[in-house]
Amino acid sequence: MTEEVAEKKKLHRGGRNLLLLGLGSVVIALITTSISLAVYHNSGDIYIDRSRPGFLPDEKEVEEEEELEDDYSFPKSGVLSADILEEYLEKLDIEVKAIDGYENPFSSSVLSDEKLGIPAATEEDS
């Protein structure tokens, strides 16, 4: 009889330990996730993460990106000639064209009253 009670107690204790282990794991996971999210947010990575909902690139955009890929790197060593510098300028021009492809990035007009549909202040209000 006492053996039966001891067995039941052991089982009960085992179940409780298992529950504590589970809860502990959840708490640890919550803490580490919160830390990761804080780092992700504070480092500013969140603002350039285009895998966020609503920030995914369009299909057309992905195709354009693939077309623009160019892995040129100007060699750090070797002789320098006019031809080499000419090639350098040509390759640099590809990057410049890609940058200029963005017409007025961060232009102020995008956030103007007019663009946002906010009317001009009427005389009697101002």
Added chain:
Amino acid sequence: MRRFLVVIATLALSLMTLPVGAIAKNQEEAISDHCESIRNSLKMVQKNDAKARVHLGGRYETILNEFLMPLNVRLVENNLPSEELVKNQNEFADTKTIFVNDYIGYQQNLEELVGMDCKNEPAKFYEKLVKVRQKRKTMEQDVLKLRTLITNQINIVTGLRSKVK
């Protein structure tokens, strides 16, 4: 003494005539009425900005690491160091860092703006919008400065090309 009093009175009068908020009643009503559509426009701006930041940031990184830095190393190796190019490289690197940090500040403010209750607090919303505009203006200036530095690089290298055999 009389002159002093006149100055004080003028100052007080000018302060009283200044608008308390930078927003008029009709604007307040419009923000409140079209809150959701304004918010959607801002979300679209946010998405396009993320796209511009990623693409431009990548290009700036490439220009710095694959063009500006290697050329200076190679010039030194060839006993042709260019003070102008080194200065341009350093300025480009510094401005790129400023661009990255300014973008974080701008987006933090924009995200706060998108999360604001423009329906019930249009004046506060507009106040924040003005702040976001200032931050965006800084971004615009950063991009223009980086573009100018790239043009400088092209001009200096073009000049160098005519000197090298």
